[in-house]
Amino acid sequence: MLKTVEVCTRVEGHGNVNILIQDDNVSDVNFEISAYRGFEKFLIGKRLEDMPKLISRICGLCYASQAIASCKAIENLYDIEISEQSILLRRLLLCGELIKSNCMHFFFQSLPDLLTIFNISQKLNSHYDLINFNPQFLQNSLYILTAALHLGQTFFGVQKCSDIA
Numbered sequence: 001m002l003k004t005v006e007v008c009t010r011v012e013g014h015g016n017v018n019i020l021i022q023d024d025n026v027s028d029v030n031f032e033i034s035a036y037r038g039f040e041k042f043l044i045g046k047r048l049e050d051m052p053k054l055i056s057r058i059c060g061l062c063y064a065s066q067a068i069a070s071c072k073a074i075e076n077l078y079d080i081e082i083s084e085q086s087i088l089l090r091r092l093l094l095c096g097e098l099i100k101s102n103c104m105h106f107f108f109q110s111l112p113d114l115l116t117i118f119n120i121s122q123k124l125n126s127h128y129d130l131i132n133f134n135p136q137f138l139q140n141s142l143y144i145l146t147a148a149l150h151l152g153q154t155f156f157g158v159q160k161c162s163d164i165a
Contacts, residue, residue, distance in 0.1 A: 048074060061104055064097035064152075096151035099144060107141045 020028040039058050046054060051074065056067035068090050075082060112130055115121040124130050131138050 061101045062097060064093045068094065093152065096148045099151070100148035103141055103144045103148070107138070 016032055018030045018032065019026055020030075039055075043051065043054060052067040052070045055070040056063040058066055074080075108127065108130075112124040115133070116123050121133055124133060
C-alpha cells in the first residue's frame with residue numbers, strides 16, 4: 001500500500017512524502033518536490049561579480065549560504081584562495097543564518113503542523129492563530145531571531161538579505 005503524506009505544505013513548490021507500507025511495516029520512503037524553479041535562467045547574461053548579490057535574493061531564509069556558495073564557485077573558477085579570516089567570517093555569518101533559518105522554519109513552518117499532528121491544538125489557519133496560541137513562545141522566538149539579525153548587523157552590516165554580497 002502506498003500512502004502519500006502531504007506534510008510539506010510550506011515549501012516553495014509542492015512537496016510530498018511517499019511512504020510505501022508492506023505488511024504493516026514501512027519498506028520505502030521517498031521525499032519529492034516536483035516544481036521546477038529555474039533560478040539559473042535569470043542569471044544568464046549577468047556579470048559574474050553580480051552573482052553573489054543576485055543569488056542571495058533567491059531565498060530570504062538562506063541568503064548567506066547561497067551568497068557564500070556563489071562566491072566559492074567564482075573562487076574555484078579562478079583558483080582563488082581566500083584568507084583564514086574570510087573563512088571564519090563566513091562561518092560566523094552562516095551561524096547567524098542557521099539560527100534565524102531554524103527558528104523561522106520551526107515557528108512559522110513546522111509548528112502549526114506539529115501542533116495539529118500531535119493533537120495539541122486544532123488547525124491553526126493563520127499566523128495570528130499561532131501568535132495567540134502561545135504569546136510567550138512567540139516572544140522568545142523573536143528574541144532568538146533578533147539575536148541572529150544582530151550577528152549579521154554587528155559583523156557584516158547586514159540589515160536585509162540584499163546587503164549580503
